[in-house]
Amino acid sequence: MRTTGLRRFLVGTGLVACTSGLLPAVTAEAAVVTAHITGVVKLRVTDHENFIADKVCHATETVDFFWSSNDGTKKRSAVAYCGGEVRVEVDHFYTVNSSGTVNVHAFGRLYEGGSHDTTDLDGKDERKFSVPKGPGVDVSFLALHNSDEGGDSSFVDFVLERDVV
Ligand SMILES: [Ca+2]
């Protein structure tokens, strides 16, 4: 193997010492970091109409939870309805790494049909981002458009921040 060969060469030349047994054994597990994640997920939904004004609807999901680097993935969900015809679902998944960085994977789906319960999926979006420390700002967003019939849309803003506790 190339690395082994190089190492053998360097040891042979005396450029590196053979360190076997000289380094402390790495037995400590990675530190567990807990993050406090707060903010809001804001959904704005437009139900497009052909002969009357479009309907615009808003929903806000509050985010406020503690999550550690040992906890795996946390799922949060939000939903918004508009005009009797449009439903928007957002799933957002959180993981915390050992340095305290909070990573988010967000998925949005826009359904449009004869009622709020329609299963007609007309638009979707997906994004990965991380949550910064400090005051909450617009971290990321999803943009959903009805790519089938057109007109209907939704914008989902993630306004999040985290502290390591
Ligand atoms: Ca409509």
Ligand SMILES: [Ca+2]
């Ligand atoms: Ca549809």
